[in-house]
Amino acid sequence: MELIVSLPRNDVELARAAADSGAEALKVHMNVTHAASGTTFGSFGEEATAVREIIEAVKIPVGLMPGADPQALPTFDELKALADDGLDFVDIYTHHMPLWFIDLPLRLVVAFSAFDGLVEPVYYTTHLYWPPAADSNRIWMAEGSIFSKDEYGQPFTYHDFRRLRILQEYVDVPLIVPTQKAITPEDALWLKRTGTGALMIGAVVTGDNAESIAAATGRYRRALDRE
DSSP states (O other): OEEEEEOSSOOHHHHHHHHHTTOSEEEEEOSEEOTTTOOEEOOHHHHHHHHHHHHHHOSSOEEEEOOSOTTSSOOHHHHHHHHHTTOOEEEEEGGGOOGGGGGSSSEEEEEEEGGGTOSSOGGGOSOOOSOSSGGGGTEEEEEEEOOOGGGTTSBOOHHHHHHHHHHHHHOSSOEEEEOSSBOOHHHHHHHHHTTOSEEEEOHHHHOSSHHHHHHHHHHHHHHHHTO
């Protein structure tokens, strides 16, 4: 299971703290108010320089959450320019992603949310809310961002674990689990044992400064390396 750190700000110091403490990839943001950290990320023009500086500063893959408003997303040419500069992947909710993203020269992560009908376990319905044969559409990984904002920071329970396992069974690409809930390093071992593709730790468990991000990343790194 890979360890990804979602940065609460597009900041080189934070990126280096995570990379030096064992992160295997980073996620940066644009065009969104990040619910977990309370940070507002600006437009492509406002954030592109910081993103390029992060890409240059670390030796691990960097991915981009490009925005939550389909009308404010970076253009194809802007994202291609970042790809040329070393951006590795984009991570975007299914209901925000235009189809032209499929043609980007970047790896694609699609995020599923409570919006996709996953508030209740899928065995309560015959309707599936995610694409079958995802990899045939160039989807590299799926993010299980299925918890509502009022659940952020709450303890991670067996019920939550089963909801994510059910999602994993219905997508044919590796699943990224973000720490919307307070997933502990010990909880993360259960996700690893059951085949989760990556854990993405963010502000709920890392805090928002270089020291707290380094400390949290190190804790998760040591736990995952035990098994």
